[in-house]
């Protein structure tokens with residue numbers, strides 16, 4: 160298993176930096192990069208060096224600390240600091256974990272407003288490191304709650320990457336799979352390729368093979384083939400933002416899988432921490448879906464795979480309707496979508 164943290168704060172003298180795995184290089188290379196500027200934080204999220212909702216959140220939290228250090232000698236410190244927070248928050252729109260982490264950092268600033276910039280910086284670092292440490296603990300809880308739902312010897316389908324690399328460690332959907340595999344060595348995982356960026360092919364298979372969990376890579380269009388053959392008994396994915404009614408945004412293609420799973424009567428679960436639940440929105444209609452560059456679809460390994468003049472629309476996420484979700488696996492337990500309001504309000 161990826162035992163070490165895939166994203167972490169490193170203190171160096173009176174400053175520090177964020178050390179994170181460059182996910183754009185997986186599976187070819189496992190390399191850590193040092194992020195030590197607000198610009199670097201923004202770019203690492205935008206270009207998906209750091210990706211996955213919880214990992215983006217933690218990078219955002221560390222970004223807030225870095226911003227405070229950069230501004231430590233400036234007049235109008237708080238005003239300028241909040242501008243940098245907004246800038247970091249604008250790097251990607253869909254995963255709520257980013258604004259959740261920044262909100263947590265705003266609370267720290269508000270509590271310490273009358274202190275010096277360096278004291279505020281220290282407090283921001285402390286809070287971000289706390290969020291970083293809590294992430295792994297939360298994921299292990301999600302894993303254990305989820306594992307209890309997995310039938311013996313199950314074929315488990317997952318989409319995109321909700322693993323150790325998408326979090327600080329262990330993963331959410333892959334946390335469920337990791338915990339299930341600890342209990343039962345006969346489970347088998349089907350990992351969707353996850354076009355256009357291939358997070359399933361590149362990152363999920365990389366993580367699962369490292370853990371020696373039996374894994375079969377399939378393309379996105381194949382899921383109903385394997386469902387019909389009776390080879391998939393359980394589906395679990397992560398989420399980027401869950402509305403208060405349980406509608407869940409996750410990587411594009413997730414809702415197609417949930418619809419097929421419903422047709423074949425296969426339970427479909429979302430695994431996500433409380434920080435992914437956005438109680439301020441009523442339904443999935445309120446979730447902003449990121450539209451990414453059309454070249455992600457048109458170009459593979461540097462070469463066009465279609466006439467370059469063809470029209471492309473590249474939404475990065477879709478919303479799975481609450482009615483298709485059997486349960487949302489959180490660190491507090493497993494809840495039906497209609498229970499979220501009572502539990503998390």
Ligand code: MRU
Nearest residue numbers: 210211212319321325397398410
């Ligand atoms: O565009 P990405 O790779 O950041 O999308 C990630 C996903 O959709 C994950 O499933 C989600 O963030 C959960 S990660 C624990």
